[in-house]
Amino acid sequence: MSEEIVNEEETSFTSTAEFDKVYQQLISKIPVSDHRVASCVIYGHYRDWGVQKTCKYYGISIEEYNYYSEIFNFKQRMVKEMTGRKSKQDNIVNFLKVNVGKVVTPVQVATGTEVSLPTFYNFYNANRSYFKKVKRGHFEIVNPEMERANS
Numbered sequence: 001m002s003e004e005i006v007n008e009e010e011t012s013f014t015s016t017a018e019f020d021k022v023y024q025q026l027i028s029k030i031p032v033s034d035h036r037v038a039s040c041v042i043y044g045h046y047r048d049w050g051v052q053k054t055c056k057y058y059g060i061s062i063e064e065y066n067y068y069s070e071i072f073n074f075k076q077r078m079v080k081e082m083t084g085r086k087s088k089q090d091n092i093v094n095f096l097k098v099n100v101g102k103v104v105t106p107v108q109v110a111t112g113t114e115v116s117l118p119t120f121y122n123f124y125n126a127n128r129s130y131f132k133k134v135k136r137g138h139f140e141i142v143n144p145e146m147e148r149a150n151s
Helices: 016-027 032-046 051-058 062-071 085-098 106-113 117-126 144-150
Strands: 131-135 138-141
Touching (some): 016 032, 032 051, 051 062, 085 106, 085 117, 106 117
Antiparallel strands (some): 131 138
C-alpha cells in the first residue's frame, strides 16, 4: 500500500511526526490484513471528514467505517450536508416562516439558512411573495398565505 501524504493544513496536528506517532498507536490494534480499511478511517477522521465523505473517497462501506471508528474510539463527527435544491429551499422557507414580520437583509437570510448568497437571490427572484421591500437591500418577511387572505 502506498503511503498517503498528510498535509499539515488538513489535520489538527502540528507535524507529520506527531500524526505518525498517533497513527502507529492506532494501527497496532488491528491485524495486518485489515490495515487498508483501518488506515482509511484514521486518515478520514484526522482530516475532519464526515463518515460519508471518507467512505466515498476511500471506497469503504459505512459498516467498516463504524466498526473501526468504534475500535479507535473516534467520536462521530456531525457534518451537516445539504444536497440539492429542495432541501435548501425548505431551509429558506422554514427560516422565513419563523421570522415573519422581521426586516432582514439578504446576507442575514443567507447566513441564517446556511446557503450562499446567489442561492438566496435565486430563491428571492422565484418567490417574491415572501418579501416586501422596505428600502434598498432590506426586506420585510411576510406570510404569503396571510397576504392573499387579506387582499
